[in-house]
Amino acid sequence: MSLQEFFAMGGYAFYVWTSYGLTLIVLLANIIIPVAQRRQFLRSLSLKQKRQ
Amino acid sequence: MFLIPDPVVRFFHRMASPPHFYAFTERLMPWLVVIFLLLTAAGLYGGLYLAPADYQQGDSYRIIYIHVPSAWMSLFIYVVMAIAGAIGLVWRIKLAEIVAISSAPVGASFTFIALVTGSLWGKPMWGTWWVWDARLTSELILLFLYLGVIGLYGAIDDKRTASRAVAILALVGVVNIPIIHYSVEWWNTLHQGPTVTKMDKPSIHVSMLIPLLLMAVAFKFYYLIAMLQRARTELLLRERNAQWVKTMISESR
Numbered sequence: 001m002s003l004q005e006f007f008a009m010g011g012y013a014f015y016v017w018t019s020y021g022l023t024l025i026v027l028l029a030n031i032i033i034p035v036a037q038r039r040q041f042l043r044s045l046s047l048k049q050k051r052q
Numbered sequence: 053m054f055l056i057p058d059p060v061v062r063f064f065h066r067m068a069s070p071p072h073f074y075a076f077t078e079r080l081m082p083w084l085v086v087i088f089l090l091l092t093a094a095g096l097y098g099g100l101y102l103a104p105a106d107y108q109q110g111d112s113y114r115i116i117y118i119h120v121p122s123a124w125m126s127l128f129i130y131v132v133m134a135i136a137g138a139i140g141l142v143w144r145i146k147l148a149e150i151v152a153i154s155s156a157p158v159g160a161s162f163t164f165i166a167l168v169t170g171s172l173w174g175k176p177m178w179g180t181w182w183v184w185d186a187r188l189t190s191e192l193i194l195l196f197l198y199l200g201v202i203g204l205y206g207a208i209d210d211k212r213t214a215s216r217a218v219a220i221l222a223l224v225g226v227v228n229i230p231i232i233h234y235s236v237e238w239w240n241t242l243h244q245g246p247t248v249t250k251m252d253k254p255s256i257h258v259s260m261l262i263p264l265l266l267m268a269v270a271f272k273f274y275y276l277i278a279m280l281q282r283a284r285t286e287l288l289l290r291e292r293n294a295q296w297v298k299t300m301i302s303e304s305r
Contacts, residue, residue, distance in 0.1 A: 016114050023169065026161050038284060
């Protein structure tokens with residue numbers, strides 16, 4: 001199987017790769033969002049403690 | 053406690069302590085990520101490359117490797133959320149409340165993925181993006197239940213009260229879970245019947261089944277990772293005035 005054939009997905013490329021791409025985006029967002037929130041919160045706590 | 057082995061009891065006792073939970077999940081995280089990535093790599097290689105095309109559906113069926121595990125997760129996470137909520141409701145364990153509410157966005161995401169990938173699979177196979185059949189409609193209701201849980205939690209300022217409200221909503225919504233599962237048997241649906249969970253003989257070839265199961269386990273690990281990330285953030289927000297948080301901050305400077 002050539003690479004081109006693989007990406008063509010037997011003519012269903014749009015449906016298959018949209019599914020996988022969307023899943024990747026949603027799953028990544030679910031990790032990035034809480035980690036970024038926590039980092040920001042930790043930074044603000046640290047700043048507050050420094051001011052005291 | 054004579055039914056549960058002692059080390060297990062001690063593990064859960066320790067995990068209910070916020071500083072221990074926070075430190076333990078930090079150490080656990082890289083292991084979970086490595087296992088998740090290995091399982092996903094193996095599952096995708098098996099599913100997208102090794103497994104043959106379906107004799108009826110061609111390559112479009114390959115959506116199954118995310119669609120079905122996501123749909124399973126949408127039910128699994130809901131049950132975990134309801135159980136954790138019930139534990140929080142009865143024993144007032146803060147960590148149980150946090151696990152319950154941290155599960156909701158992950159469950160909602162998997163429900164969303166199951167619905168959208170189902171739509172993207174339905175279009176070429178059924179000729180329509182959406183039908184109001186029992187399986188699709190009950191899964192959509194599940195998404196609304198998750199969103200209801202998230203919205204209700206956000207709407208109540210006192211997070212202990214919010215957790216109790218959310219737990220009750222989640223428990224009431226459990227009634228939807230068997231409806232989703234049995235919908236393809238109880239009603240005549242456009243959605244196909246179960247292929248894997250038929251106990252006598254799964255009607256799927258082993259070269260397709262193995263990657264599917266690998267993806268299902270991979271998504272379980274993903275849930276643990278994403279839920280614990282949210283739980284750690286939520287725990288910090290709730291415990292911001294606790295001594296262990298202050299100590300941790302001053303030590304990290």
